[in-house]
Amino acid sequence: MATKLAVLATLVLALLGPVSCQQQQAGYGYGAGSPTPTSSPPPPAAYPPMTTSPTPSSPTAYPPPPPPTPSPPPPAAGAGLSVGYYKDKCAEAETIVQEAVRAADAGTKAGLVRLFFHDCFVQGCDASVLLKPDNDTNPQPEMLGVPNLSLRGFEVIDAAKAAVEARCPGVVSCADIVAFAGRDASAFLSGGAINFTMPAGRYDGTVSLANETLPNLPPPFADVRRLKAMFAAKGLDTVDMVALSGAHSIGRSHCSSFSSDRLPPSNTSDMDPAFAATLQASCASSANGAADNTVVQDYRTPDQLDNQYYRNVISHKVLFASDAALLKSSDTLGLVYVAAFSQKLWQDKFGQAMVKMGGVQVKTAANGEIRRMCGYVNKP
Ligand code: HEM
CATH class of the missing domain: 1.10.420.10 (Peroxidase, domain 2)
Structure with a gap:
């Protein structure tokens, strides 16, 4: 011993x-x-x-x-992101997300932890995994990639986003909601034992391609x-x-x-x-x-x-x-x-x-946006 x-x-x-x-x-x-x-x-x-x-x-x-570094390394912890980012912009944002996650069943909560991982590994943590197929502009987004067909929890993100938009329109990114939800689901499923702060300030991406999923997400x-x-x-x-x-x-x-x-x-x-x-x-x-x-x-x-x-x-x-x-x-x-x-x-x-x-390839105002609806890029 x-x-x-x-x-x-x-x-x-x-x-x-x-x-x-x-x-x-x-x-x-x-x-x-x-x-x-x-x-x-x-x-x-x-x-x-x-x-x-x-x-x-x-x-x-x-x-x-994949080659050793196809994507740039993530920023050092906190680079571009900060804990309490929405404190002055939308004080209730994190609580609203937490309540939406709380209402989900255990399986959906597990799905939210995985959703965060799958978002971050393809195009960075930019909510690209949430973009829905659009026949005209993008018929094959990430969510139709083979590893993503079994993802769940999208409705929780949509509910949280709707509630957040009602309170502070155009402020909170879907990428941050996915990150908060992954954090909150981890906390709930561990009975509060896994309890950490999640820096925020991510912007949402506009690129989402199914054929980027298999090369970036590890297979079983x-x-x-x-x-x-x-x-x-x-x-x-x-x-x-x-x-x-x-x-x-x-x-x-x-x-x-x-x-x-x-x-x-x-x-x-x-x-x-x-x-x-x-x-x-x-x-x-x-x-x-x-x-x-x-x-x-x-x-x-x-x-x-x-x-x-x-x-x-x-x-x-x-x-x-x-x-x-x-x-x-x-x-x-x-x-x-x-x-x-x-x-x-x-x-x-x-x-x-x-x-x-959560720091992998984070987008900024220069190459991202705050989506109005998580399933769709903003129309010009
Ligand atoms: C190490 C490489 C990984 C591989 C190869 C892998 C693969 C998989 C596969 C194949 C499934 C089952 C999908 C299905 O058939 O429905 C799964 C489920 C899951 N994975 Fe991973 N995964 C990995 C890492 C991760 C990471 C890093 C996380 C989160 C931090 C994660 C979270 C989950 C969760 C929570 C589920 C259950 C999802 C649900 O019930 O809806 N996995 N994973």
Whole structure:
């Protein structure tokens, strides 16, 4: 026990440094990358077919990792953004968003944490993920990209924006609302334990392209090298990446996101066999066999944002190859053990990493706008 603690203490110091107190089958795209694509029902009716998106034909055909730095590194914490940005401009803004998030159910709250991540990794944190398809100007925005088909929580952002606009029109960006909502959802789902301030002052982008999603958002079959490269491309290091992965302690996944490479009979994964059997049963239990069921990501505390995720990684009871991959390099493995060992250390790191992610490629008045409605760019 003493040796274990010494090892963990060393890992904490070496890896974390000073810590402040702080889809139901194939329909969601990744399943289309199955090595055995025997069943590929069309995408859910709510989404148009992915005719022009670069859907991967197999995991190995997936595009290579992006070059090390395709996007400029995010500004240093606070550069261009500030805590309490709306204090003098729209004092109620953060409270209004918080109330909208409070009213959402746990699943939607999980969706809001993911929405923030998916917004920031494509075109930066600029609410580009919210732009709706427009036949004339942009028929294939980000929200129609394969990784985004299962996003949820858009209605919460719209409700918050409507309430904020009623109070202070034209002042609060959708990008900031997404960031506040991700922060607030994290707080609610952790019972208030993850509680951090989110700098604001982002402007909304005007560019949103479905074909930028696959190259920028890590796929569930990514290995650890690709994961590190894709986070580094956004200015996020390995500590940030491992900390943020703890978000997989909440929410759900479609079976199509992991069944082909992780479940029997085609799997060669290191998943715990009993856990795999449970998932297989849940994924197969549709009435007509065609549905793409969803399962909880954290089989123990599915609605709590906590460090149970890291225990699940260690016990090989996680859904994705990308989750399991965190045991495959010594630095990520060490960080997984540290997070599993100390809830508090991980909570602090998670908050810091969310703030850092919120600084990725932030837009300003020079290259952005304050949208009037989050789903549409402003008409001139
Ligand atoms: C490390 C690379 C990551 C990969 C490969 C990945 C992949 C995925 C996939 C495939 C799903 C399931 C989608 C579905 O089938 O419905 C998912 C769900 C989710 N992810 Fe990630 N993710 C990653 C990182 C993150 C990060 C950084 C966050 C947030 C900080 C996050 C938050 C979530 C949440 C909350 C869900 C559940 C969403 C819901 O229930 O609606 N993920 N992720």
